[in-house]
Amino acid sequence: MLALGKLSSLKSLSSFAIQTLSAPPQQSQAFPVARTSYNARINKAGREGDFATVHHVLNKRVLDGFFNTNNTFKFISTNNLSIILNDLLETISRLDNYFARKCSYDCLTDHLSNMHCISEATRVAEAVVSEGHVAANNATFHPIINALMKEEFDESWRVMDVMKSYGVNPDLTTYNYVLTGYCFIGNVTSSADVLARIEKEELGEDTRTYDALVLGECRAGKLDAALVRRMLDDGVSLLYCTHAHIIGPFLKYNYYEQPVEFVRSYAGRYVKLDAENYGILATRLITRSRFEEAKELVKEMSERRLTVGPRLKDFCELHPERSKILSMHPALAGLMLQVWLQAPVVSLLGQSTEACRILSHGGYVTG
Missing domain, CATH: 1.25.40 (Serine Threonine Protein Phosphatase 5, Tetratricopeptide repeat)
Structure with a gap:
């Protein structure tokens, strides 16, 4: 009888142990992995x-x-930060x-x-x-x-001094941020100083360095292809936003054949790049009432089997009617174009947050 009692107790303990091992921890039940x-x-x-x-x-x-x-x-705000x-x-x-x-x-x-x-x-x-x-x-x-x-350059240099004081020497990416900022506002002198520091510290150049320089030249109205040729000679690929930097100034100074030629010169290499370049150029041509050129580009996009957004496609198909409306009400032209195209919309396509911020200043859509 005593043996049976012990056996019963062992079975109970065994059953309890199995239940304990098979049940997931309480914390995991309350906190699913998602x-x-x-x-x-x-x-x-x-x-x-x-x-x-x-x-x-x-x-x-x-x-x-x-x-x-x-x-x-995200729970941090300016109201509770100090607390x-x-x-x-x-x-x-x-x-x-x-x-x-x-x-x-x-x-x-x-x-x-x-x-x-x-x-x-x-x-x-x-x-x-x-x-x-x-x-x-x-x-x-x-x-x-x-x-x-973006605007507080003196403070950025102070932070870089703090970095150095702790033994953290600024790398190329750090200098590229500052270089891009100076180039964006067209400060050629300060941009040259940053480049001199990069060369002195033998950090080399990368796609972001060249992108900033192209941006600076284009913002200054210097439409020179020498820098782009140097990039290609050095084996540095142009970023998507670098193409956008080049397209914008051509249109700003009313050159329409050159940006089309530039976009076509890169056509056929990368599908996403083609869709981006053609979309940017076609949209900006529309905002300048260059409807025939835009329609031709959209047609070429279709022939190349590039993705054409419905708004861009519809606009070019209906451009005679829309151009008539815009010519009748020129004061509303910009507003109507923005509403129709829902600008500005920036295609990310793998670009960093800062590159997209720079691109958004152009106010373009990719279709």
Whole structure:
């Protein structure tokens, strides 16, 4: 009888052990592994000041094999930044592993830079270095320089001095951000100074360097093909936005044959590039009431089996009627064209955020 009792007890323990092993952990049931779940939980906890949960979710996200995104620290605003930044920095410093800390610091720096909270973003970058939780590199400071290059050039140089003081020498990407900013506003002298620094530090050039130089020349009205030829001779491919930089000034100075010739000279190499170039040029020709040239380009796009957006296609098919309306009401021409084409719409096609920002100043659509 005693043996039967022991056997019954063993069966009960065995059954309990099997149930315990087969049941998933309670935390996993409450927190499913889904890409969309992390940001929502982090932001909810952040708004409530629950940094223990923020700490847990940031750790779990990395363990589950996911990365932080632009929305990870969306709970931060200019209203609560001064209140929560210390707690958030302390929370990140206690994350379990190097990768989680590095990703979180960089993501926070990027978010603050996008908010244009430069002093706070710089403080985060300096905390990364001074506290020794992770090794700082150029990527830590890139978002700050990128945010400053639009107009605050003196501050960008100050941040670069901060980088050097911590043993982080600015790389080519850092200088490219500043170079692009100077070229965008047409500051030739400062652009030359940046190039001199790049050469002095033997950083070389890449597609972004040349893209900035082409942008600068085009903004200054210097439609010289020498720089493009040098790019090709050096084996540097033109970015999509570099083509757009070249097309724009031709039209600005009322040259219409040259941009068409330029676009056709690159036709047949890459389908996406062709669709982008033809779409940009056709749309800009329409905004200048060059309907026949635009219609010819759209026809050529169809022959090349390039994707033609419905708005661009319909506009060119109906261009006699639309040109008549625009000629009757010239004051409404720009407004009607913008409404019809829904400009400006920028095609990303793998371009960086900053390249798309520059392109959007042209106000074009790709069809």
